[in-house]
Amino acid sequence: KNVADKIAAGEVIERPVSIVKELVENSIDAGADSIVVEIKNGGKSYIRVTDNGCGIPRNEAEVAFLRHATSKIETAKDLNAIETLGFRGEALASIAAVTHTELISKTKDEKIGVKLLIHGSEVLDSSGTGCPDGTTIIITDLFYNTPARQKFLKSDSAESGQIIDFMSQIALAYPNIRFRFINNGNVTFSTTGKGDLLNAILSVYKLSEYKDLVPVNRCDDLGSVTGYISKPSLSRTTRRNQIFFVNGRVVSSKVIERGVTEGYKERLFEGRYPVVFLFIHTDPEKLDVNIHPNKREVRFDDESQIVELVSTAVKEALGTKAAVIEV
Ligand code: ADP
Numbered sequence: 334k335n336v337a338d339k340i341a342a343g344e345v346i347e348r349p350v351s352i353v354k355e356l357v358e359n360s361i362d363a364g365a366d367s368i369v370v371e372i373k374n375g376g377k378s379y380i381r382v383t384d385n386g387c388g389i390p391r392n393e394a395e396v397a398f399l400r401h402a403t404s405k406i407e408t409a410k411d412l413n414a415i416e417t418l419g420f421r422g423e424a425l426a427s428i429a430a431v432t433h434t435e436l437i438s439k440t441k442d443e444k445i446g447v448k449l450l451i452h453g454s455e456v457l458d459s460s461g462t463g464c465p466d467g468t469t470i471i472i473t474d475l476f477y478n479t480p481a482r483q484k485f486l487k488s489d490s491a492e493s494g495q496i497i498d499f500m501s502q503i504a505l506a507y508p509n510i511r512f513r514f515i516n517n518g519n520v521t522f523s524t525t526g527k528g529d530l531l532n533a534i535l536s537v538y539k540l541s542e543y544k545d546l547v548p549v550n551r552c553d554d555l556g557s558v559t560g561y562i563s564k565p566s567l568s569r570t571t572r573r574n575q576i577f578f579v580n581g582r583v584v585s586s587k588v589i590e591r592g593v594t595e596g597y598k599e600r601l602f603e604g605r606y607p608v609v610f611l612f613i614h615t616d617p618e619k620l621d622v623n624i625h626p627n628k629r630e631v632r633f634d635d636e637s638q639i640v641e642l643v644s645t646a647v648k649e650a651l652g653t654k655a656a657v658i659e660v
């Protein structure tokens with residue numbers, strides 16, 4: 334499969350959450366340590382992302398909305414190994430093509446920022462403006478010029494549900510960044526950005542019972558697993574509170590699920606799922622990430638080793654297996 338295909342698969346702006354994802358990832362790429370996301374009506378009528386990152390220089394603002402304005406990637410292999418989140422140079426162009434987009438941005442070296450107004454790829458206004466360092470992008474009227482695609486959008490609550498999930502995951506993936514998420518005028522959560530994962534988990538998921546989480550910390554030849562998991566007494570009827578990160582990205586993986594199940598073995602009732610936040614780091618060469626617009630499947634070269642790593646980590650954390658120090 335060539336690079337162009339992979340890129341094409343990922344470039345689609347399917348739903349509001351795709352836009353939120355691209356904008357937040359751009360903010361992270363820009364080095365922001367504070368990111369505010371605000372949505373209304375599931376993101377269908379309004380999405381705002383404000384960051385305190387490096388900003389876009391005034392004379393580069395319009396260029397940023399051109400297709401392939403960036404080329405951070407050369408080969409298919411880089412797709413897996415790439416450090417920065419954005420690499421397609423397509424997101425802003427794709428978003429601006431199907432929305433009303435407003436950009437306000439300023440670098441710290443400039444006195445005056447830039448303000449752009451784009452309706453369906455057409456720049457209606459470009460002017461100087463006073464504004465703080467960083468970038469704000471406001472997206473309104475998603476798919477206003479493609480009614481056929483508008484029809485495929487789900488209810489406000491279904492769309493906002495996906496955005497809430499994404500925001501929750503990204504806030505955990507980056508506990509060093511202060512996230513604030515506002516939905517229909519209410520602050521859904523805000524994190525401190527002070528780098529403490531448990532703190533971020535508690536801020537995002539709020540429930541006091543999450544204090545029943547225990548830390549996971551295991552390392553072997555294959556890689557490492559860290560994070561927090563619940564004691565068996567705290568379980569759910571769905572896997573919605575099971576989040577797996579592999580090398581910093583959220584993935585879905587039956588293999589990791591199997592490791593978790595194995596780790597809890599016989600300590601859970603049928604149909605109950607523990608609350609699990611696991612961060613796995615392993616050699617990028619030993620896995621294959623399949624990138625879809627909305628989900629990331631990961632395939633490990635050695636699945637049984639991953640099951641072993643995860644299940645052992647879980648058992649150790651639950652205290653059902655003493656940590657053995659091998660000499
Ligand atoms: P990519 O992220 O793949 O480079 P995008 O279309 O998402 O492509 O963004 C185009 C360019 O606009 C980026 O390469 C970056 O230079 C600039 N940019 C976008 N968002 C921000 C931001 N929040 N802060 C600073 N620069 C940004």
Ligand code: MG
Nearest residue numbers: 359419420424
């Ligand atoms: Mg990008």
